[in-house]
Amino acid sequence: MQLTSIFIYCLIPELRQDLPGKKIKRILISQDKKNILILVRDKNEQKGLFFSSHPDFFRTEILSEKEIQGGKINFSPTSFFKHLENTRIQKIEQLDFDRVINISCIRKTKEKEERLDLVMELTGRNSNLILKRSKDERILDCLKKIDPQKSRYRQIGIGLKYNPPPHPEKKNPFKIEKESFEKLLKEEKEKEVGKFLIQTFNGLDDNLSQRICYDSFLKPDAKINQLSPQQKTRFWENFCNIIKDLKIYKISPRIILDENKNPTSLSLFDLPSLSQDKKLEFEKLNSALKEFFKQKIEKEKFIKQKTNLSLLIHKNIFRLEKRLVKLEKDQEEAKDYQKYKRFGDLLIFYQTRIKKGKDKIILKDAFEETQPEVEIEINPLLSPLKNAQAYFKKYKKSKEGQKVIKTRLEKTNSETKELENLLSELEKKEKLSNLEKIKDRLLKLGYSRKKEKIKKEKKKKKLKYSPREFSTSEGLKILVGKSQQENDYLTFHIAKSYDLWFHAQDVGGSHVILKKQTKDQSPSKESITQAAKAAAYFSQARESSKV
Structure with missing residues (x-):
């Protein structure tokens, strides 16, 4: 889900309610350099203006003092945007009905008055935070620098003049007239009504399109050329009703959930076509945004950790299974350890008859009544006595090895079974907090490392x-x-x-x-x-x- 220009439009009043008049005290940055937290204060309270340039979770939020103290993200002081400190927020506006927010700030001293603009570009992977001087539009600082190698059309860097992002080619839904709307319907007559709304008008997303279609008694996949004149009129009227409510910020934010209660999107209006258990209602858009991204980020972390744990468990099951095959092979070889003693006894018994230089000999087993012939492999470089000693040594090792192999087989089978049980348990987990027990168990089994060890590894x-x-x-x-x-x-x-x-x-x-x-x-x-x-x-x- 992306923040559209209409979401930004509806968020502006909430920003204006909380921020103007407050003084910017500190600028903090997250470890990955993707998130900025601006601490603002007046006589009564402290708030936080949060900005994220994360490619999937780009957004801006207003944080309460409690949320700031709760440590939403590990932030540290930064020299980024130092010019912004001790300025006071004056005005907040959306630039050209785009996904760009301009926050005008002022710093007054006895000698001079300095005006700065903090520009939040919420444009997906290219999201950026830019500080510029108001008088000449020169950039003082930015979260991401864009040089000619990254973009031939638009550069962002300290000292350069600020140019806003390219304006969307879609129509502004707040400025469309009936005649233009009807003309567009004729031009796009082969399109489905739902796609027509999304692809024609800037900021109209799938949820707004669904609501307009629902109010117009139309299915989103209905073709425009199949609509009757009455249906087209009703379609226009309900489009106007939604736009009218948006203009005056008359919205009812909701988080839309899937069958597993996971958030899929944000809607500015109720979607009557969905059952109540698939919607979470909020009074403010800022609250809905915070909860939506909180759940999405937690889900992303859960999937990543669950995948990593699954790979770790699979990797170790595979390793144990290889060890099991080798142990079973060793056990099979060591099973006939008595024959090595018999070979040694026979080599000593016949040592005077055995000539050095052969790699195998056939001897009659003098210790059996029937005296069957026995083929014995020997080292041609060693004497019969030395070969006998080598077999006695192998006999002793194999005899002792049987006990060791049995113990290791039991341990390997036990560990394999435990890992398989953990894997089965992991597959049933649906929340991030549920993974801790599995992590702890893997740590005790020696398959996971403590954070301290991981940090040392990273330093290498x-x-x-x-x-x-x-x-x-x-x-x-x-x-x-x-x-x-x-x-x-x-x-x-x-x-x-x-x-x-x-x-x-x-x-x-x-x-x-x-x-x-x-x-x-x-x-x-x-x-x-x-x-x-x-x-x-x-x-x-x-x-x-x-x-």
């Missing part, structure tokens, strides 16, 4: 990795690890929580990541097949007919 010099890279037929990246370390780096550092992970089943092989371009993208079946083939090819089962 980072290794450079260059995984194999391919492209699918639809242009998606396929990344393939070249080593165990690179596999781990690829899975835990490069891959996003929504990317697709591939690995050949039950055999060693490379980790393969199919990179999605956006979180909501669904790769084609062909892309998934190509990534799966890469995982099969870069595995120990490459030559198998079935992987």
Whole structure:
């Protein structure tokens, strides 16, 4: 969900209610440099103006003193926007009905009066916070610098003159007349009414489109050329009703939920077509925004942590299963440890008859009544006595090894079962707080490291990795690890929580990541097949007919 120009329009009155007249005291920044917290105060209270340039969660919010003290994000003082400190907020406005908010500030002294503008550009991945002088539009500071290499059309940097983002080509819904609306309907007669609203008018999102269609007794997928004159008139009237309410900020913010109670979008009006259990109502848009993004961010963290835990558990189950195969093989070899003693006894019994230089001999078993022939492999460089001693040593080691192997098998089976149970438990978890018990258990089992150890690891010099890279037929990246370390780096550092992970089943092989371009993208079946083939090819089962 993106903040549209209409959301910004409706948020402006709430910003004006809380901020003008307050003095900017401190500027704080988050560790990832994506979030800024501006602390403002008057005689009565302290508030926080929060801005995020996060590509998925870009937004601005007003925080109460309680929320600031509660530590919404780990912030620290910064030299960014130092010119803004000790100025007083005067005016807040939306620039040109775009996703841009201009906050005018003033600093008065006996000698001079300085006017500054803090510009919040809430434009998706390009979201930015810019401070400029009002008199000459020169930029004093910015959260993100944009040089000619990043954009030929618009540069942002200290000392440059500020140019606003390109204006949307869509129509302003607040300035449309009936005649123009009817003309647009004729021009776009092949379109569905829902898409017509979203694609024609700046700021109209899917929820507003649904509400206008609902009030007009139209299905969003109804074609314009199939509407009767009466339906077109009703369509225009209900469009006007919604725009009229928006103009005077007569809104009823709601968070829209999916079947699992997860937030999917924000709506400025009630959506009567949805059942009540799929909507959360709020008095203020700012409150709805805060709750919506709080839940979305928590869900994102949950998915990421759950995915990482799942990969960690799968990785260790795979490692234990490999160990189990080796132990079972060792156990099978050590099962006949008595024969090594018999070989040693026979070599001593016949030592005078055995000539040095042979790699195997056939002897009659003198200790059996029937005296069957026994083939014994020997080292041609050693004497019969030395070969006998080697077999006695192997006998002793195998005999003791049986006990060790049995203990290790029991432990390995126990750990595998516990990890499988943890994996089953993990799959049922739906909240971030529910993952702590699983983390603690993995820590006790030795499969997870404490934060202190992780911090020390991060201080070490980072290794450079260059995984194999391919492209699918639809242009998606396929990344393939070249080593165990690179596999781990690829899975835990490069891959996003929504990317697709591939690995050949039950055999060693490379980790393969199919990179999605956006979180909501669904790769084609062909892309998934190509990534799966890469995982099969870069595995120990490459030559198998079935992987």
